[in-house]
Amino acid sequence: MGTGDLALQYLLSGITKGSIYAVVAIGFNLIYSATGVLNLAQGEFIMLGGMVAVTLAHYVPLPVAVAGAVLVVTLVGCLLEWSLFRRLPNHSVLHLIIVTIGVSIVIQEASLHIWDEKVRSLPYFTGNEVSSIHLLGAAISPQVLWVLGTITVAVVALHGFLKYTLTGRAMRACSANPEAAMLAGINIRNMRTLSFGLSAGLGALAGCVISPITMTHYEMGAPLAIKGFAAAILGGLGNPMGAVAGGLLVGVLEAVSVSRMPAAYNDVAAFVVLLLVLFVRPHGIFGLPSGQAVREH
Amino acid sequence: MLLQVKNLRCGYGSLEAVRGASLHVCTGEIVGLLGANGAGKTSLLKALVGLLLPWSGEVRIAGRETSGQPAWRCVSNSTVLVPEGKMIFAEMSVRENLLVGGYHNPDRRMQMELVFERFPRLRERQGQVAGTLSGGEQQMLAIGRALMARPMLLLLDEPSMGLAPLMVKEVFAEIFRMKDAGVTVLLVEQNATATLKVADRAYVMETGEIVLEGDAGDLAHHPLVKRAYLGQRDEDDSGQPRQK
Ligand SMILES: Nc1ncnc2c1ncn2[C@@H]1O[C@H](COP(=O)(O)OP(=O)(O)OP(=O)(O)O)[C@@H](O)[C@H]1O
Ligand SMILES: [Mg+2]
Numbered sequence: 001m002g003t004g005d006l007a008l009q010y011l012l013s014g015i016t017k018g019s020i021y022a023v024v025a026i027g028f029n030l031i032y033s034a035t036g037v038l039n040l041a042q043g044e045f046i047m048l049g050g051m052v053a054v055t056l057a058h059y060v061p062l063p064v065a066v067a068g069a070v071l072v073v074t075l076v077g078c079l080l081e082w083s084l085f086r087r088l089p090n091h092s093v094l095h096l097i098i099v100t101i102g103v104s105i106v107i108q109e110a111s112l113h114i115w116d117e118k119v120r121s122l123p124y125f126t127g128n129e130v131s132s133i134h135l136l137g138a139a140i141s142p143q144v145l146w147v148l149g150t151i152t153v154a155v156v157a158l159h160g161f162l163k164y165t166l167t168g169r170a171m172r173a174c175s176a177n178p179e180a181a182m183l184a185g186i187n188i189r190n191m192r193t194l195s196f197g198l199s200a201g202l203g204a205l206a207g208c209v210i211s212p213i214t215m216t217h218y219e220m221g222a223p224l225a226i227k228g229f230a231a232a233i234l235g236g237l238g239n240p241m242g243a244v245a246g247g248l249l250v251g252v253l254e255a256v257s258v259s260r261m262p263a264a265y266n267d268v269a270a271f272v273v274l275l276l277v278l279f280v281r282p283h284g285i286f287g288l289p290s291g292q293a294v295r296e297h
Numbered sequence: 298m299l300l301q302v303k304n305l306r307c308g309y310g311s312l313e314a315v316r317g318a319s320l321h322v323c324t325g326e327i328v329g330l331l332g333a334n335g336a337g338k339t340s341l342l343k344a345l346v347g348l349l350l351p352w353s354g355e356v357r358i359a360g361r362e363t364s365g366q367p368a369w370r371c372v373s374n375s376t377v378l379v380p381e382g383k384m385i386f387a388e389m390s391v392r393e394n395l396l397v398g399g400y401h402n403p404d405r406r407m408q409m410e411l412v413f414e415r416f417p418r419l420r421e422r423q424g425q426v427a428g429t430l431s432g433g434e435q436q437m438l439a440i441g442r443a444l445m446a447r448p449m450l451l452l453l454d455e456p457s458m459g460l461a462p463l464m465v466k467e468v469f470a471e472i473f474r475m476k477d478a479g480v481t482v483l484l485v486e487q488n489a490t491a492t493l494k495v496a497d498r499a500y501v502m503e504t505g506e507i508v509l510e511g512d513a514g515d516l517a518h519h520p521l522v523k524r525a526y527l528g529q530r531d532e533d534d535s536g537q538p539r540q541k
Contacts, residue, residue: 166396166397166400169389169393169396169397170397170400172386172388172389172393173386173389173397176386176387176388176389177384177385177386177387179348179368179380179384180380180384180385180386181386181397182348182367182368182369183346183348183368183369183371183372183377183378183380183384183443184369184372184377184397184398184400184442184445184446185369185370185371185372185373185400185401185446186369186397186400187367187369188369
């Protein structure tokens with residue numbers, strides 16, 4: 001294999017991981033713009049999605065297991081908002097972040113109890129771990145195509161929902177100006193619950209498609225949350241296209257650093273770039289200085 | 298009687314912004330609410346729609362007690378507030394702003410046609426990002442968005458604020474036209490001259506209390522109103538209100 005092919009291989013693996021970070025970042029943005037909460041438990045949705053699907057897959061066909069996992073985790077997300085964040089309005093951003101860290105720990109511990117510390121994974125959606133498709137000289141696992149395809153479709157669907165449906169527009173209205181949205185008769189509490197549900201469901205879907213490649217483990221959520229957070233900041237908090245770009249960027253940087261540097265520096269590269277970008281552009285690459293969110297209510 | 302407010306008190310923390318205000322608006326009327334800065338006009342409107350929880354008193358809309366309801370219920374009571382400072386959804390298009398305004402109206406697309414007929418400029422600019430509209434256009438959009446919910450009662454909070462004289466005239470003409478559309482209006486304003494011209498009746502509010510009420514024509518000649526809000530001297534009785 002030539003160096004060019006190798007580079008392509010790294011790029012692909014970077015994009016694959018990056019797409020997961022993008023999902024975390026999008027979930028981040030969804031919740032942040034609707035509620036002002038910076039949800040550091042975002043990675044747990046990915047873990048939960050994988051875990052629930054693995055369990056369900058023992059009893060039902062794979063597609064049903066995935067759908068079931070998305071549904072269950074969506075409900076978990078809604079429940080989280082309804083039982084917790086709805087009851088903590090008027091708290092500072094920092095307080096709410098700490099609450100989300102607590103939530104993340106609780107979900108991890110609960111998962112440890114339910115599923116123990118074993119590494120699990122869903123079966124490959126098509127083929128197995130050795131099957132590969134040759135594309136432009138690189139060998140790609142079909143699962144990579146599943147990941148990229150599924151996430152692309154999900155992100156485009158989410159975009160369409162926010163842009164072209166009444167409920168999606170109402171959600172955006174709530175982010176833009178909650179008071180005016182209420183005056184239009186929109187129940188902003190429900191919109192906030194929905195933002196948690198959507199964000200959780202999207203994460204769960206990503207957790208399912210990625211499971212055959214990265215495996216699912218009860219501790220996998222926290223690092224994903226941090227990298228997704230970095231991706232969201234890079235892309236400019238609240239900017240959906242920025243989240244995708246930021247996610248891919250973090251993923252590719254990570255892949256490149258894996259290929260060039262000792263494994264111990266694995267996570268460093270992405271954060272060095274994050275810091276550099278924030279020095280030059282404090283609002284992220286695609287962010288606007290005015291990008292603010294709702295804190296009241 | 299469409300709106301009846303009795304002894305309404307509300308405020309922020311320990312600050313009592315509205316101290317036992319009573320007023321009413323009959324169906325089909327345009328009623329003005331005048332008052333200086335900080336009189337409590339905005340607070341009163343907020344309490345009417347549920348953005349502010351009344352401390353005590355009664356708010357009845359079409360005979361139904363509504364105080365204590367969350368703000369998103371006011372649309373179901375056919376009441377819509379156009380808030381101070383317009384509060385349009387800046388990053389969304391004009392069209393989207395209107396559609397969100399018709400959130401509870403199943404005929405929102407038909408209603409949008411009516412709004413476009415009323416405000417042709419909004420039709421021309423329906424694809425434009427609302428935040429880039431001029432101040433006057435934004436006010437039109439805010440009123441148009443409120444009409445999307447097909448309200449019986451429209452509460453307007455200083456719609457002429459920050460607009461050039463020509464635009465102010467246009468806004469007041471629009472308000473007067475609400476009568477034809479069968480919309481009842483409670484109009485909060487600092488522009489007493491224009492308000493008393495379009496209104497049937499008016500109230501004057503000072504430091505949280507209603508201090509004066511009456512027919513718009515009578516109030517325009519009331520010494521207090523003339524002195525404090527129309528900027529006229531008492532002996533000037535020409536009937537033609539003069540600007541300061
Ligand atoms: N969010 C708030 N928190 C605390 N105090 C407030 C708040 N909003 C208004 N107030 C106070 O309540 C009083 C009444 O304010 P309000 O906005 O109702 O007056 P207004 O008649 O609408 O004035 P303006 O004509 O300037 O809009 C003022 O003393 C104001 O400082
Ligand atoms: Mg005011």
